[in-house]
Amino acid sequence: MKKSVVFGALTVAGLAAGAAAAGTLDDVKARGKLNCGVTTGLVGFAAPDANGEWKGFDVGVCRAVAGAVLGDPTAVEFVPTTGKTRFTALASGEIDMLARNTTWTFSRDVDLKFTFVGVNYYDGQGFMVPKELGVSSAKELDGATVCIQTGTTTELNLADFFRSNNISYEPVPIETNAEAQQQYLAGACDVYTTDASGLAATRATFEDPSAHVLLPEIISKEPLGPLVRHGDDNWGDVVRWSLNALITAEELGVTSANIAEMAAGTNNPEVNRLLGSEGTLGEMLGLSADWAKNAIMAGGNYGELFEGNIGEATPIGLARGLNAQWTDGGLIYSPPFR
Amino acid sequence: MADTQNNSVAFVATEVIPESPPPARETGVVKWMRENLFSSIPNGILTILSLYVIYLVLAAILPWIFNGVWTTSSLAECREVLQGKTGACFSVLTERWNQLIYGFKYPVEEYWRPNLAFVLLLVAIAPVLFFDLPRKLLMFTAVYPFVAFWLIWGGTIMAPIVAFLGVAAGGIVFQKFGKSTFAVGFFGGILAAFVVWAIGGALIPEGASENALLPAVPSRDLGGFMLNLMLGVTCVSLSIPLGIALALGRQSDMPLIKGICVVFIEFVRGVPLITLLFVASVMLAYFFPPDSTVDLFLRVVIMITMFSAAYIAEVIRGGLAALPKGQYEAADSLGLDYPQAMRLIILPQALKISIPGIVNVAVGLFKDTTLVSVISMFDLVGMIRGPVLASTEWNGVYWELLGFAAFLFFVVCYGISQYSQWLERRLATGHK
Numbered sequence: 001m002k003k004s005v006v007f008g009a010l011t012v013a014g015l016a017a018g019a020a021a022a023g024t025l026d027d028v029k030a031r032g033k034l035n036c037g038v039t040t041g042l043v044g045f046a047a048p049d050a051n052g053e054w055k056g057f058d059v060g061v062c063r064a065v066a067g068a069v070l071g072d073p074t075a076v077e078f079v080p081t082t083g084k085t086r087f088t089a090l091a092s093g094e095i096d097m098l099a100r101n102t103t104w105t106f107s108r109d110v111d112l113k114f115t116f117v118g119v120n121y122y123d124g125q126g127f128m129v130p131k132e133l134g135v136s137s138a139k140e141l142d143g144a145t146v147c148i149q150t151g152t153t154t155e156l157n158l159a160d161f162f163r164s165n166n167i168s169y170e171p172v173p174i175e176t177n178a179e180a181q182q183q184y185l186a187g188a189c190d191v192y193t194t195d196a197s198g199l200a201a202t203r204a205t206f207e208d209p210s211a212h213v214l215l216p217e218i219i220s221k222e223p224l225g226p227l228v229r230h231g232d233d234n235w236g237d238v239v240r241w242s243l244n245a246l247i248t249a250e251e252l253g254v255t256s257a258n259i260a261e262m263a264a265g266t267n268n269p270e271v272n273r274l275l276g277s278e279g280t281l282g283e284m285l286g287l288s289a290d291w292a293k294n295a296i297m298a299g300g301n302y303g304e305l306f307e308g309n310i311g312e313a314t315p316i317g318l319a320r321g322l323n324a325q326w327t328d329g330g331l332i333y334s335p336p337f338r
Numbered sequence: 339m340a341d342t343q344n345n346s347v348a349f350v351a352t353e354v355i356p357e358s359p360p361p362a363r364e365t366g367v368v369k370w371m372r373e374n375l376f377s378s379i380p381n382g383i384l385t386i387l388s389l390y391v392i393y394l395v396l397a398a399i400l401p402w403i404f405n406g407v408w409t410t411s412s413l414a415e416c417r418e419v420l421q422g423k424t425g426a427c428f429s430v431l432t433e434r435w436n437q438l439i440y441g442f443k444y445p446v447e448e449y450w451r452p453n454l455a456f457v458l459l460l461v462a463i464a465p466v467l468f469f470d471l472p473r474k475l476l477m478f479t480a481v482y483p484f485v486a487f488w489l490i491w492g493g494t495i496m497a498p499i500v501a502f503l504g505v506a507a508g509g510i511v512f513q514k515f516g517k518s519t520f521a522v523g524f525f526g527g528i529l530a531a532f533v534v535w536a537i538g539g540a541l542i543p544e545g546a547s548e549n550a551l552l553p554a555v556p557s558r559d560l561g562g563f564m565l566n567l568m569l570g571v572t573c574v575s576l577s578i579p580l581g582i583a584l585a586l587g588r589q590s591d592m593p594l595i596k597g598i599c600v601v602f603i604e605f606v607r608g609v610p611l612i613t614l615l616f617v618a619s620v621m622l623a624y625f626f627p628p629d630s631t632v633d634l635f636l637r638v639v640i641m642i643t644m645f646s647a648a649y650i651a652e653v654i655r656g657g658l659a660a661l662p663k664g665q666y667e668a669a670d671s672l673g674l675d676y677p678q679a680m681r682l683i684i685l686p687q688a689l690k691i692s693i694p695g696i697v698n699v700a701v702g703l704f705k706d707t708t709l710v711s712v713i714s715m716f717d718l719v720g721m722i723r724g725p726v727l728a729s730t731e732w733n734g735v736y737w738e739l740l741g742f743a744a745f746l747f748f749v750v751c752y753g754i755s756q757y758s759q760w761l762e763r764r765l766a767t768g769h770k
Contacts, residue, residue: 040714041728048725050433052442080714080724088620178727178736205734207417315414315730 024096024228024235025286028069033077036062037095040080043201044310044318045101054078058099060305061120061226061243064295065097068242068287073298087112090229097239099226101197103153113230117240120225120302122322122331124218125157126196128203131211133190138217142167147180147189149173154194157220177202195222197310197318204315238285245292247334248274249301251325256300263293274337281337292337302332402426412731430735431742434726438742441561441716442725448492448555452564455489458482459571467757490560490568492552500538504531520677557635561716563746568635569717570704570750573642577703578696580643581650582689586680588655599651606648612709614641619713638710646703653695657688690765697758701751718743 028034038046038058046056054062054076063073079095090098091113101123102108104116127138135141138161148155150173162169172189174180181202184192192199196218203209226243228236249255252271254262263275272278276289285291299305303325310318324330362368376382405425407416409432416427431438440449462482465475484498508531516523560568587599606614618637626632661684669679689696711720722739726732732739 039724039728040711040716040720041724041726043728043730043733047728048437048442049729050437050731052437080716082712082714084616084712085620085714088624092620092624181734182736201733204730205413 024232025069025238028096032070033075034062034066034069034097035077035079035095036065037079037081037086037089037098037100038062039100040082042101043204044197044314044316046078046099055309057121057305057309058101058226060299060309061099061246062097063298064246065226065239065242067294067296067298068245068291069238071288071290071294073294087114090114090227093229096235097226097228101224102227104223104225104227108227114227115230115233115236116225116227117236118225118243119223119331120243121197121223123195123197123222123224124322125154125193125220125222126199126218127215128184128192128199128212129190129215131213135215138215138219139165139167141169141191143169144191145170145172145189147172147174147183147192149177149180149194150175153220158193161217161219181205197316200318201316204317234286238287241285242292242295244334244337245274245295246302246305247325247332248337249292249296250303250332251327251334254296254301255304256297259293259296263290270337408432413734414731426738427735428738430726430732430738434721434732437562437725438718438721438739439562440564441559441721443559443561444555444564445553445559448553451489451492451552455486456567458485458489467761488552491555491557492550493554494542494550495552496538496542500535500542503538504534507531507534516677520675557633560635562721563718565710565715565717566704566707566747567750569639569642569707569710572639573646573703573707574700576639576643577647577650577699580647581696582654582685584647584651585654585658588651589658602644603648603651606644607652611642611645611706612712614645615709615713617641619715634715638713638715642703642706645706646699649699649702650696653699654688654692656695657690657692658684660691661687693758693762693765697754701754704751704754705747718746 038054038056041047042056042058044056046054046058049055059078062076062078066076067073079089081089081095081098081100086098086100086102087108089095098114099120101121103123104119108114109116127141129135129141141162146158146169148158148171155171158169158171169191172183174183177194177198180192180194183189185206192202194202196214199214203212203214206212226239228239248270249259252268252274254271254274259275262271263277265272265277269278273281275293276282276291280289282289282291288294300308306318306320306323307313310316312319320328320330322331324332326333359365363372375385401424403426405420405423406428407419407425408428410416410419410427410429411433413427413430416425416429420427436446436449440452444452459482461475462479465471465473465479481502484502487501488495488498508527511530512523512527514523515526584599584603587595588603590596590599615638618641619634622632622637665683665687666679669683674682708717708719710717711723714720714724716724722743726739727735
């Protein structure tokens with residue numbers, strides 16, 4: 001009899017979870033708020049400012065989705081997650097989507113049962129060296145001491161890179177980025193390696209950033225993007241096309257400045273379809289006709305988000321590089337709105 | 339013979355020699371230094387070396403502190419002001435002060451609420467800590483948890499009132515029946531409390547929190563040092579009674595109670611606190627349907643309380659074991675029953691012995707509250723590691739922030755430690 005009670009409870013819990021997972025879009029609309037998982041703080045990507053407002057590149061994606069679904073970019077409940085809690089928070093339904101500089105990998109997609117809806121930042125592991133070292137390529141680093149965070153994929157990538165290039169190095173294991181910064185500045189290692197965006201953000205905090213250079217080699221692929229749970233394709237589509245709307249908007253020259261004018265109708269049919277003055281794309285997603293307009297108005301198009309949060313005008317100063325539009329030789333590419 | 343006094347021998351002095359000052363090397367600073375600093379050559383060398391080390395440390399730290407910049411709005415501006423001189427960038431503390439103390443989401447116009455709760459905490463805790471104060475103050479202490487809950491979380495005032503009535507009903511039932519039969523009073527009290535809570539909970543209208551006098555603040559919005567203090571105070575005050583109960587239970591002759599207590603203590607002590615916190619924040623979410631889950635703050639309080647209660651139980655068991663058996667027998671021979679014997683004879687002595695151990699656990703627990711930063715709660719350390727260091731303005735300021743956190747924790751922990759020493763002196767009855 002006890003067993004049946006336990007099974008009964010499990011079934012109820014399962015049914016409840018299943019019912020909740022069946023219609024994330026409806027849940028979000030009913031709740032009137034999007035629960036978006038972000039990092040507890042990463043320079044440029046997500047952090048609350050002095051007034052407690054969340055700001056950053058990943059935060060921009062959350063706001064765009066909230067704009068598309070609810071028409072209000074401020075209707076977001078930001079749920080801070082750590083590297084350890086992010087996946088359980090998403091899997092358990094505590095958050096509707098995760099936009100937390102998470103690398104799209106095979107096992108996360110397939111084994112952990114998540115759906116990566118796209119890539120909003122192409123990162124990769126890079127190297128930073130002091131300028132006075134006179135090194136211009138990572139292949140000249142034979143015999144260098146390298147500060148490296150232990151237990152990360154960067155450690156493995158580094159070993160692979162040096163072995164395949166037949167050069168030697170001496171690792172200086174460190175635990176956190178803060179520690180790495182101190183060690184590197186104190187001269188405990190010649191080179192610091194981690195994701196290129198992290199290197200740029202770290203360099204920006206130095207007293208004299210110009211005394212350090214990022215080497216051109218990028219030795220790993222780290223495509224970062226928003227993700228949702230497996231099994232709710234409709235919701236996945238909403239998040240995917242909200243992101244694509246931002247990318248397409250940049251490609252078509254739709255910015256937060258001219259969007260009001262363009263939404264009235266232009267002679268470019270794709271712009272009209274995107275902004276809802278033509279066609280029924282919004283209806284197909286289960287959203288209002290001006291969904292993409294709201295998504296873009298939340299924080300601007302992809303390029304505006306990039307420039308405002310991590311671009312060259314900010315202290316982080318990342319160049320577009322791989323993250324330029326495909327028309328400019330980058331990898332940022334959205335399927336057509338048709 | 340009469341003139342013996344007057345015709346003294348020439349070489350005998352007739353008056354007292356005036357007092358002369360002691361030799362220079364046997365007095366004042368010089369003597370103190372000779373005795374304490376330069377009593378031998380090795381000691382002299384050590385003294386000079388130590389002075390040199392102290393000089394080095396101060397020469398590095400003092401300019402850093404006194405050149406400190408307090409008014410800029412970013413690290414880059416700090417560096418501009420300093421122009422390459424050594425100096426701390428304390429501006430981060432002034433600019434992010436509210437965030438470090440209250441977290442980044444607590445509504446600014448409601449800061450007076452935790453402030454008031456903190457002041458009232460000092461009033462409420464005083465009669466517990468200093469038993470020379472009038473006993474009537476304890477009545478305020480009894481009400482305080484509910485007042486503080488209402489102040490910090492806000493929402494409808496009915497919730498804390500119902501909670502208080504429940505506890506009061508339980509207390510009355512216990513008073514009435516506990517004298518004759520302890521078990522009846524104990525379980526009857528619990529039952530009465532639950533009955534009141536159930537009835538009261540049903541009576542509170544739906545949505546009463548919407549337009550309450552104090553706007554409701556969800557637990558997720560709490561943060562900063564306020565969160566550390568709240569967790570520390572709540573968990574210490576809950577875990578001491580629980581720890582006493584566990585320690586007594588472990589000594590019990592009843593196999594069921596003894597078994598439960600032993601298993602609980604050994605299990606909780608065998609698991610790292612951080613694991614329990616992960617269970618609280620992550621695993622429990624799987625067992626509740628989305629949207630209906632126990633408050634995260636409450637889950638964390640339960641876990642930390644369980645953890646420290648297990649440690650305090652062992653400390654108190656040490657105190658109980660240190661009492662001579664004669665004390666137990668004396669209590670029995672007076673005809674006291676078990677609760678009376680414990681309350682009047684055993685525990686007052688055992689707890690006195692256990693004070694240093696309990697304080698040790700309390701200090702450790704208070705510092706352990708910073709572990710909640712790994713489950714993405716923004717306590718003081720979580721605020722520093724997350725939002726503050728991740729802002730483009732302050733990325734790279736480490737010493738100032740972590741030094742500030744260390745200072746705050748030191749003040750509280752040193753205070754606890756000083757209090758416990760005072761308490762030991764106050765309770766010293768002379769026989770060891």
